[in-house]
Amino acid sequence: MKEVTPEQVLELLNNKTNVNIIDVREDEEVATGMIPDAKHIPLGFVEASMDELDKEKDYIIVCRSGRRSANACMFLESEGFKVSNMVGGMLEWEGPTK
Template structure:
């Protein structure tokens, strides 16, 4: 059975960040993509490394998963949700992100 994935729109994420909500932003892109531009609040954990770095994530704090367009982060959300994490996919990924980007 396919896991239902929660989603958040970029503008809604900006609103949550501006309100100071406690969130874990995890970027599952590769290092080269990260270096081209990322959210300053995000942590880089490439999708292939996610199973080996679960200990870096807090099950008590909601996760926002980020990638280039939303496909890899969707897969990451399915995986993490099955493991009991509160994971939400950023719709459209970095391609849709209107906020600040660090390089």
């Protein structure tokens, strides 16, 4: 599984790179703030939401600490998606939130 650090994600955003971020935390967690332009798909809904994703795009998967996003990455990878896990999750995110 590919991994990316919060610092690398912030650098991509700062460079205006087209980044596709999926936040798999629960509703009450994202209410405290999420990375701007991230798409919220709670982990329990990832499988049902696969038709909203494009297998030609690269996705960065985010959660609170990196564990749930790793699980989402393993599942999505097995379904043919190109994904990277943001290690450390939002606990280590120092960039802007919305």
